[in-house]
Amino acid sequence: MTAIDDIALKLDPEEARRARQERLERIGKWVLPLAIMVLAIWLWDRICVWNDIPQYILPRPGVVLQTLHSDAGLLFSSLLVTLRITFLSLLLAVIGGVGLAVLFAQSKWVEMSFFPFAIVLQVTPIVAIFPLINIYVNNQTVKLLLCAWIVAFFPILSNTTLGLNSVDRNLRDLFKLNGATRWQQLRYLRLPAAMPYFLGGLKIAGGLSLIGAVVAEFVAGAQGQSSGL
Known part of the structure; x- marks a missing residue:
């Protein structure tokens, strides 16, 4: 038996152990959350019974x-209203956030002038802003859409702005050295560099837009059976 055969025999058990471990991890990734969910539902039911709640x-x-089964039609129609507000507000947040981020990237003076107001808008609770929206906006859908947009707007704006400003200075100088215009720098250098930051902001804004839509519906009050959650 050669030295190569000895090494192969030693590696085979190690590879088999590693394969078993990876297989267990793949199974556990699905089984453990399901087991926890079943346990939580069982505890929920037992707590209600034991305490006679x-x-x-x-x-x-x-x-x-x-x-859920008996009122499926009503709940589904209400869910569609909430999802429509969520996706529309997210779409508007993407358009407005990316557009303003590009504008900020083109002019440092514009960024320094307007970015603090975006921060103030973000840190102000939506329940404090909604009474003003309720006074000046008559359309119920626009009210909800505006509230959800305010919540989802800032992560996209801040992340995209950070991405556009994080371009390597050497690459920027290389583009300038080759006579690239500001539009060419934006299209071929800054926007691709900002894409990971934008996707991170989009991931955050997706959840916040749903939260904003639900909170806005609660604050606005239900008007009809299919006005949303």
Whole structure:
């Protein structure tokens, strides 16, 4: 038996152990969350039974499933309203955030002048802004859309602005040395460099737009059975 054969025999058990470990990790990635969910539902049901909690305070899982089945049409139509507000606000946040970020990248003076107002808008609670929106905007859908947009707008603006300004100075000088215009620098250098930052902001804004839509619906109050969540 050669030295190569000895090495192969030593590597085979190690490779087999590593393969088993990877297989267990793949299975555990699905099984463990499902097991935790089942355990949580069981505890939820047992807590309701053991403490004799009234259904109007904390319904049992079976009651929740029964209600979901019996009121499926109403809940689905309300869900569509909320999702429509969510996706429209996210789309407007992408358009407005990327557009302003490009404008900020073209002029440092514009960024220094307007970016602080975006920060103030972000840190102000939406429940404090909504009364003003409620006074000046008559359309209910526009009210909800505006509230959800305010919540989702800033992550895209800030991340895209950071990405556009994070371009390597040497690459920027190389483009200038080759006579690239500001539009060419933006299109071929700064926008591709900002894409990872934009996607990170989009990931955050996607969740915030849904939260903003739901919070806006609660603050605005329901008007009809299909006005949303």
